[in-house]
Amino acid sequence: MDDSLRSRWERLRERVDEACRDAGRDPSDVDVLPVSKTFGPELIREAVGLGLRRFGENKVQEIRDKYESLADCGIDWVMIGHLQTNKAGMVARLATEVQSLDRSRLAAALDRQLRAANRAIDALVQVKTSDEPSKYGLDPAQLLPFLDELADYPTLRVRGLMTLAINTPDLDEVRRCFRRLRELRDAAAARGHDLPRLSMGMSGDFPLAIAEGATEVRIGTALFGARPYPDSYYWPEAGRAP
Ligand SMILES: *Cc1c(COP(=O)(O)O)cnc(C)c1O
DSSP states (O other), rough: OOHHHHHHHHHHHHHHHHHHHHHTOOOOOOOOEBOOOTTHHHHHHHHTTTTEEEEEEEEEHHHHHHHGGGGGGGGGGESOOOOOOOGHHHHHHHHHHEEEEEEHHHHHHHHHHHHTTTOEEEEEEBOOOOOOTTTTTTTTGGGHHHHHHHHHHHTTTEEEOOOOOOOOOOOHHHHHHHHHHHHHHHHHTTTTTTEEEEEEOTTTTTTHHHHHHHHHEEESSHHHHHHHHGGGGEEEEEOOOO
């Protein structure tokens, strides 16, 4: 089988399109966010050659490390991992979007840094949709007050919600996380918060996320292949299997 990046991308997009059709949805309503964490500039440049322009990274230091060597590519860097408040400045300078906005102090820090940089970025609120003790993300009960608070920060254009599903082979439980995010979005919409985007689903579970209304799936392994580091490096406290 042809294992080039191009053929992997085409196969992935076919699988996403098929999941959309199975769910009775229009494939053009679901984007793929390639997740390039641990992979170097050469591979990302190859992906740019396929027409990809947005890339998700879990650590802002990795965005910083790749930024210069890919500066000519016009990449939009999307921060999808847990963000420490003291790294908000790097995101404010280098990213076009943050999907891991999950607490007030972080919003305040990003706003301060974005004002200093004279920039505004898109933001998704990361919500905790499972009872796993280890996951980052906002407590769903705090979503409405947090959204009200974010309305005070014009530097953060809040576009939707993001979640990581529970890490379990039980597909019903995984799907419940995705459904929960959609229901939270609908409840927020009823209170006047327009949140068109739902970022949910990864290589192992994206068809379920699409069935529950994902507008964007974040895909690493299924596109770029196995990562050189185990996932425990990215979710240290989660102890995810490699
Ligand atoms: C790594 C990562 C992904 C992609 O994971 P795969 O299983 O490799 O597709 C998605 N979302 C976040 C937040 C990640 O850190």
